Amino acid sequence: MNTQTVTVGKKVSFGGFNIPVISGPCSVETRDQILTAADCAKEAGATILRGGAFKPRTRPESFQGLGLAGVDLLCEARDATGLPIVTELMDVRLLDEFLNRKVDLIQVGSRNMQNFDLLKELGKTQTPILLKRGLAATLDEWLAAADYIASGGNEQIILCERGIRSFEYSYRNTLDISAIPALKARTHFPVIVDPSHAAGKAALIPSLAKAAIAAGADGLIIEMHPNPAQSWSDAEQALSAQDLSSLIHDLKKVALAVGRDIS
Amino acid sequence: MNTQTVTVGKKVSFGGFNIPVISGPCSVETRDQILTAADCAKEAGATILRGGAFKPRTRPESFQGLGLAGVDLLCEARDATGLPIVTELMDVRLLDEFLNRKVDLIQVGSRNMQNFDLLKELGKTQTPILLKRGLAATLDEWLAAADYIASGGNEQIILCERGIRSFEYSYRNTLDISAIPALKARTHFPVIVDPSHAAGKAALIPSLAKAAIAAGADGLIIEMHPNPAQSWSDAEQALSAQDLSSLIHDLKKVALAVGRDIS
């Protein structure tokens, strides 16, 4: 099936010849951290900035994110670098705040893939949506979740494979690489891959990222932190700016090998 | 660990000697249907009425439930029979409506087990919460979700095992019977079982329900429809009133064998 393009910000398109890389830290932590991260991401060749302001943490005592203050810092980083931003919306009551701040790409996280009231509200907007696959969601269920958004009138949807839960315990999740060609045959929505959450370990990310491009992914979302060891969350899976830069360099070669380019 | 009791309505307690059975249709469909179902449930020996008003359906074109009108019909059935009611809240924005109607037990469904904003709001109420296990949630994650509610101040929590996703395709989900004793060793919240969603097939429900009691469950939630073949949703897993009555009769024997009673 032909893939439609979804444009984020003014000029970053998913679903065409170019393969954008989204990067940035797991969480927005401080003004300095996110501004530095944005510079690093841009410098390395990423074209969209990620950063969690509302964090879906398993335990209530874990750091829950800076909230709207974090979104504001992302906006400031956007202004400074020109990079569009993506961040996760968990609470439907905050949608207007996201729209007011013109978040360029609103992420629906794995745990909310079937938060149908949230999906319905997002369907009424015209903002591009990054819909992550649920941890144990079938492709049928994932596409049905996208239909909740699309049937409301918003077809600006990007699907993100981020690993499924399996019995293997030596990595955080199991990247389902087969989902890429299987989705391509069934939907016109672009499909991107999050190797960071799939792996949960920085050392595995380059292989998974290259595999994703080779398998036909339309984009990547990769966690990078200016100082990985001091990351407030998911430190084990964060690349350094240097690692990211080097990885994007390598990814370009793989992209060219399959007739595309990273950009 | 000692199990605390959670009382729903004026006199139905979970976690003690008595094992309550919650029953009713998958969805509230019509006034006549829910009033009849309530009578049947009471007649059969169930002590709480269930019925979905907001239905988390995989596909947007499926019947989504009657909404608040459905909750109102449940309240009418409660008035008619004296049975406390349980129904699922999906959208945090509707919590006040549920509180205004004095829903006796608010269900958090599997898909929302990690809808943390919803959990946090429920933690501020004093209403008993029925927290279903996510489709692929570990016990650690499930207990952490309960902590989101409890840490807000509401300890009136009942955990509901309803089957996990596995590779086996001949039943809807795989009932994780081991979760019952494993949770009993780790938490003081009562644990009940939903054999209907675990099985997805009426024929398997009696065996699973008996197994749950034998394994130490503190309650059951079983789908029953006055006319199963005409159920608007999940028809295959609905018991008839006659089936339910016969099952509860059999369950009493198993309950007595493990030193308890159905009631």
Next chain:
Amino acid sequence: MNTQTVTVGKKVSFGGFNIPVISGPCSVETRDQILTAADCAKEAGATILRGGAFKPRTRPESFQGLGLAGVDLLCEARDATGLPIVTELMDVRLLDEFLNRKVDLIQVGSRNMQNFDLLKELGKTQTPILLKRGLAATLDEWLAAADYIASGGNEQIILCERGIRSFEYSYRNTLDISAIPALKARTHFPVIVDPSHAAGKAALIPSLAKAAIAAGADGLIIEMHPNPAQSWSDAEQALSAQDLSSLIHDLKKVALAVGRDIS
């Protein structure tokens, strides 16, 4: 579907009113250990003695069992107590040795459920076979494996559910209790349950064993060691003789509640 009876030894029948309990240690360790275990098993009410002589251990450096010398010790314990014996055959080349020793019930372990050459050879014998479910086998595959034996002419097959692999890490495997009623509807082979391998922890075994009886199981196989703490393998899941005795006492009550008896 009506369950056929499979008789092991002269008088222990699976598939009828009575529910036999098989018990004994994970591994045959010493003459003294297995003779003591046999006495304890008999005293507690078990009617068949189990003991591994060939052990399918994950790692090559783990204790691999006493081999045929272990089978000989089991035979001695059989002579001493009158209990029929069950032990696992891994290597098809040793089948004649098992037949010569008149092993009463030959176990095919989970890892060999699809060792088709072994199954075919067993199909040519008239010895009862205990066919354990593979760790990730569907019911279809399991029944097809049984067909490999049956199509050779040996219908003396007992199926044993022993837990499947899932994402949950707090117990060794996930007991698939639904398999019991689902198999009962599809096959005439008796179905028994191994709560010991399903749980991997002694504390969970009583609940799982009771659940299995309540769900309709035709038998149980439970690990018991005269001195659990000193077990050479799987020490964490072994019951003491006292525990077993107490459990069988409790199981009788559950069996009576579902119209059967332990014996």
Next chain:
Amino acid sequence: MNTQTVTVGKKVSFGGFNIPVISGPCSVETRDQILTAADCAKEAGATILRGGAFKPRTRPESFQGLGLAGVDLLCEARDATGLPIVTELMDVRLLDEFLNRKVDLIQVGSRNMQNFDLLKELGKTQTPILLKRGLAATLDEWLAAADYIASGGNEQIILCERGIRSFEYSYRNTLDISAIPALKARTHFPVIVDPSHAAGKAALIPSLAKAAIAAGADGLIIEMHPNPAQSWSDAEQALSAQDLSSLIHDLKKVALAVGRDIS
């Protein structure tokens, strides 16, 4: 960890700069079929011929393979083309027949990954072994199975990732692409990928094969049939000779992009 090289036949090496492609039909069917397949495989750029002579089929009434006559036909195809051959050994009693025929690479299938007696016997040979991952085996278990072979003295082991079982039903198995870099960090055995069994559908194979190369695989094993529609087994996943040729052409580009070559 540095990968050792394993040489199959006189000159095909796994684990170095070159990435060999193994190809051929699921089953050896007829003399004409396997000779044609061997020619096609060689013509397309494959350097080892595969073909099943002993087939581990789920159901006993399915085609079970030609047996040793099939191995003889493979040897004839080897003589005609110069391609080394790989075929699966299921029954330990036939090992000498395989050794007598100088099978170049002996495959241990998924169902036999933990057939420890077979592994021990293979450990006493000097023939290269292709050890497929069990359907639900962890990396720990897989490496422990390899240790059963290696501890006997045979270190000529190639690991083959072929998909794991998950809840997703739209493809046969779920290719665990993360296993490649994870194994590379833990073992010196070469790791290859079988996209055919992972996918179960021809249309998905090119994407998975490219992903495997990009992720660092040391080889591929791909099913190809001279006339896929008439394949006696697994017809849906067989590529045509033309498809294979075209795929290897594309794979070369990806291999070059990661600093290697197909050969």
